Amino acid sequence: MSPSDNGDALVISSDPYHPANLIPELCRGFYQLGWVTGTGGGITIRLGEKVYIAPSGVQKERIEPIHIFVLPYPQPYPETDRVFLRRPSLNLKESACTPLFWNAFELRDAGSCIHTHSQHAVMATLLWPSGEFKISHQEVNQMIKGVRVGGTGRALSYLDTLVVPIIENTPNEEDLKDSMHAAMVKYPDAAGILVRRHGVYVWGNDWEKAKAQTECLDYLFEIGVKMKLAGLPTELSGEQNGNVAI
Numbered sequence: 001m002s003p004s005d006n007g008d009a010l011v012i013s014s015d016p017y018h019p020a021n022l023i024p025e026l027c028r029g030f031y032q033l034g035w036v037t038g039t040g041g042g043i044t045i046r047l048g049e050k051v052y053i054a055p056s057g058v059q060k061e062r063i064e065p066i067h068i069f070v071l072p073y074p075q076p077y078p079e080t081d082r083v084f085l086r087r088p089s090l091n092l093k094e095s096a097c098t099p100l101f102w103n104a105f106e107l108r109d110a111g112s113c114i115h116t117h118s119q120h121a122v123m124a125t126l127l128w129p130s131g132e133f134k135i136s137h138q139e140v141n142q143m144i145k146g147v148r149v150g151g152t153g154r155a156l157s158y159l160d161t162l163v164v165p166i167i168e169n170t171p172n173e174e175d176l177k178d179s180m181h182a183a184m185v186k187y188p189d190a191a192g193i194l195v196r197r198h199g200v201y202v203w204g205n206d207w208e209k210a211k212a213q214t215e216c217l218d219y220l221f222e223i224g225v226k227m228k229l230a231g232l233p234t235e236l237s238g239e240q241n242g243n244v245a246i
């Protein structure tokens with residue numbers, strides 16, 4: 001970035017599909033779903049060697065393109081201070097989720113990662129007290145089939161059991177980065193990571209796939225929670241057809 005260039009050209013575009021235009025638009029949609037209320041949650045988009053990230057602690061439904069941070073990927077000095085291609089001139093800090101989003105880029109080569117505080121995700125972490133949320137045989141709207149192995153691989157089938165690891169929430173974001181990293185290594189097929197009493201991180205090859213998978217997973221968290229509360233089994237063996245007497 002030259003001294004005369006404040007980097008605005010990296011976020012000002014008439015293209016509605018430019019990440020700096022998409023992030024505000026998508027956050028408004030996520031707000032309506034209750035995924036990013038109270039300034040929590042968010043989305044990042046990576047296009048090749050540029051990562052676009054929203055500011056921290058702001059009303060996520062009111063973000064504008066000029067508020068967006070742009071970072072180089074990979075970071076030239078990963079062990080030291082974060083490097084930016086563009087920082088907003090306002091008194092803003094990049095999302096606290098940045099190190100967690102980076103896990104999705106580095107471990108899954110993701111093009112986008114979404115973090116929600118959806119109550120469905122939070123309830124799933126409370127009703128599945130183990131380290132895994134599991135559900136199978138959900139044909140409805142192809143929700144299991146809408147999820148990809150590892151978030152970026154082949155689509156799951158109706159017969160696959162969906163497993164999403166649950167990590168414990170931590171007050172320190174660096175600890176969350178490390179435990180999310182460990183869970184992603186332990187569960188290479190998982191398309192997301194639930195954080196107990198907090199929410200979920202979901203990634204995909206690009207923002208469309210990350211968004212679709214977050215929607216599918218959120219649906220599965222919601223129906224799983226409802227089934228569990230109704231006393232219905234959320235996992236069936238392969239030969240069972242899903243009809244359950246109540």
Ligand SMILES: CSC[C@@H](O)[C@H](O)C(=O)COP(=O)(O)O
Nearest residue numbers: 039040041056057095096097173
């Ligand atoms: C890495 S923990 C903090 C975040 O997960 C936080 O809870 C959150 O949802 C959003 O933080 P923000 O810094 O406002 O983008």
Ligand SMILES: [Zn+2]
Nearest residue numbers: 040041115199
């Ligand atoms: Zn959060």
